Each structure stands twice: as C-alpha cells, then as structure tokens.
Amino acid sequence: MWCTAPSSSSSAVSRQAGWPRSGLGCGPGGHAVADDAPLLEARDIVVAFGSFRAVDGASLAIRKGEIIGLIGPNGAGKSTFFNCLAGERQPASGSIMLRGRDVTRASPEDHALLGLARSWQVPAVFDDMSVHENVMVGAFLRHPHAAEAAAAADQVIDFTGLRPVARARSGSLGTPARKRLEIARALATEPEILLLDEALAGLTPTEVRAAIDLVRQIHARGITLVIVEHVMEVILSLAHRAVVFNQGKVIAQGAPRDVVQDPGVIEAYLGRSLSRKPPA
Numbered sequence: 559m560w561c562t563a564p565s566s567s568s569s570a571v572s573r574q575a576g577w578p579r580s581g582l583g584c585g586p587g588g589h590a591v592a593d594d595a596p597l598l599e600a601r602d603i604v605v606a607f608g609s610f611r612a613v614d615g616a617s618l619a620i621r622k623g624e625i626i627g628l629i630g631p632n633g634a635g636k637s638t639f640f641n642c643l644a645g646e647r648q649p650a651s652g653s654i655m656l657r658g659r660d661v662t663r664a665s666p667e668d669h670a671l672l673g674l675a676r677s678w679q680v681p682a683v684f685d686d687m688s689v690h691e692n693v694m695v696g697a698f699l700r701h702p703h704a705a706e707a708a709a710a711a712d713q714v715i716d717f718t719g720l721r722p723v724a725r726a727r728s729g730s731l732g733t734p735a736r737k738r739l740e741i742a743r744a745l746a747t748e749p750e751i752l753l754l755d756e757a758l759a760g761l762t763p764t765e766v767r768a769a770i771d772l773v774r775q776i777h778a779r780g781i782t783l784v785i786v787e788h789v790m791e792v793i794l795s796l797a798h799r800a801v802v803f804n805q806g807k808v809i810a811q812g813a814p815r816d817v818v819q820d821p822g823v824i825e826a827y828l829g830r831s832l833s834r835k836p837p838a
C-alpha cells in the first residue's frame with residue numbers, strides 16, 4: 559500500500575514506483591478512500607460535437623478488481639467516453655473521480671500518475687524506436703533514471719512475451735506484436751486500472767486466444783480492466799460485467815450472459831454483432 563504526501567509539482571500527483579502497484583487504502587495525498595468506493599467513477603458525462611451529443615449523460619462506476627466489457631454499435635460513443643476517463647478529452651458536463659480525486663479536468667499525465675493507463679484503438683507506438691525503447695517511454699513515468707526505466711521495461715517485455723522482438727524496430731512489427739507493444743507500454747506506467755480500446759481487433763482467432771490469456775494474466779496481477787471490444791465472445795469469456803452503450807447512453811449493464819439476453823441490447827447491437835466471427 560502506498561500513502562504519500564502530495565507532490566509539490568504542478569500536477570499535485572505523486573510518482574510511485576513498483577509494478578504492479580497495489581493497495582487503494584489511501585487516496586493521493588494520504589486521504590482515506592473507503593474500501594468499497596469505486597476505483598473510477600464517471601457521472602452524467604456529456605460530450606458534444608456541435609449539436610451532436612456523442613456521449614449523452616453516461617455514468618459508470620468501476621470497482622477494484624473488476625473486468626468491465628464496454629460494448630455497443632459503431633459510433634455509440636465508447637471511445638469518446640474512454641477518452642474522458644483517460645483525461646484526453648474534457649466533457650462538457652459531468653464528473654470523473656479516480657481513486658477519490660476529481661480528475662474531470664486533469665491532464666492525461668495526472669491520470670497516469672494516479673494509476674490509470676490506456677491503449678489506443680490504433681496502436682500509437684514510435685515506429686523508429688525499438689520495442690524496448692517504446693516500453694521505456696512508459697516506464698519513465700515512475701523511473702526517471704534511464705537504467706531503472708530500462709530494467710522496469712525489461713520486466714514488462716518478459717511479462718508480455720515481447721522478448722524475441724525487444725531490439726526490433728517497432729515499425730517492423732506485425733499487428734499482433736504491435737497490439738501487444740501498445741499494452742506493454744501502458745503496463746510500463748504501472749497502472750492500477752487499464753483501459754483497453756479494441757486491443758484485440760484485427761487479430762486471428764489464435765492470436766485472440768493468446769491476447770485473452772495476456773489479459774487474464776494482467777488481471778491476475780491485480781490490475782482492474784475496462785475493455786472496449788466488439789467480439790462478444792471475448793466479453794463473455796473475460797468480463798465480470800458488460801456495459802452497453804447506444805447513442806451516447808448506457809442502455810444496459812450486468813453479468814455478460816444476462817446482458818446478451820436483454821431485448822433492448824439485442825435490438826440495438828447484438829443482432830448485428832453476433833454475426834461477426836467469434837474466436838474459434
């Protein structure tokens with residue numbers, strides 16, 4: 559467990575090392591956080607592009623240890639909502655609490671320092687850098703000295719199975735290794751909660767199974783997960799709770815096997831998504 563005084567830097571969020579980080583008994587700055595308080599909570603989030611509300615009053619509370627599957631049709635607002643959770647986009651209204659702290663207007667770096675990491679739907683790796691150097695970029699968040707960041711990156715590379723390509727130029731990687739690198743770079747920031755935005759999209763059924771195994775191992779390390787994914791079988795096999803978005807709103811949530819029986823979910827989404835090819 560870590561409980562420290564707030565940093566004197568402008569971010570007011572302290573840097574803490576050790577992967578994976580553990581314990582949520584203290585909020586940043588040593589404020590007590592109730593054990594049953596959500597790790598991350600978004601309330602009544604609205605994001606508008608002109609007169610169009612991409613996210614229209616969506617709320618979600620995520621507890622430590624959960625794997626949440628966020629599903630819904632194309633354009634439902636999942637990624638936009640994700641971007642708000644990670645601090646990349648500020649909502650027009652609503653609030654976001656991370657570990658008991660209001661982060662609605664906080665920067666992505668502050669979110670990362672508080673223990674939230676995300677992967678991008680299209681991997682945002684630095685093509686001209688090696689795999690190891692890319693992972694070091696994440697590790698620098700908590701290890702400012704290069705030797706320590708390199709050692710921390712090594713651990714993550716071993717954990718994610720990237721050792722055989724550790725010295726390869728990232729731009730030379732195929733889709734599965736690129737997706738894995740995206741996850742590795744997020745893990746190197748030593749998160750307590752990891753948001754995966756379609757991290758399994760574009761993989762073959764065999765690669766999907768390997769990626770599901772990796773997600774299970776990440777969860778076994780004590781990391782809470784929120785996954786946006788279109789392949790329902792992935793949600794059914796991984797998620798404790800499925801949350802369904804449609805037209806910017808949460809229209810249903812619950813145990814994945816219950817949610818798929820919900821007539822509103824079938825009408826809004828599953829009628830289309832079940833026709834997508836699941837992992838064999």
Ligand SMILES: Nc1ncnc2c1ncn2[C@@H]1O[C@H](COP(=O)(O)OP(=O)(O)OP(=O)(O)O)[C@@H](O)[C@H]1O
Pocket residue numbers: 607612630631632633634635636637638639
């Ligand atoms: N920067 C933007 N400017 C204008 N409209 C946007 C912008 N970003 C997203 N949108 C629109 O907001 C809506 C929600 O998009 P979003 O990407 O959040 O949906 P999604 O549920 O993640 O979809 P997908 O499953 O296809 O990734 C879409 O209609 C999209 O076109």
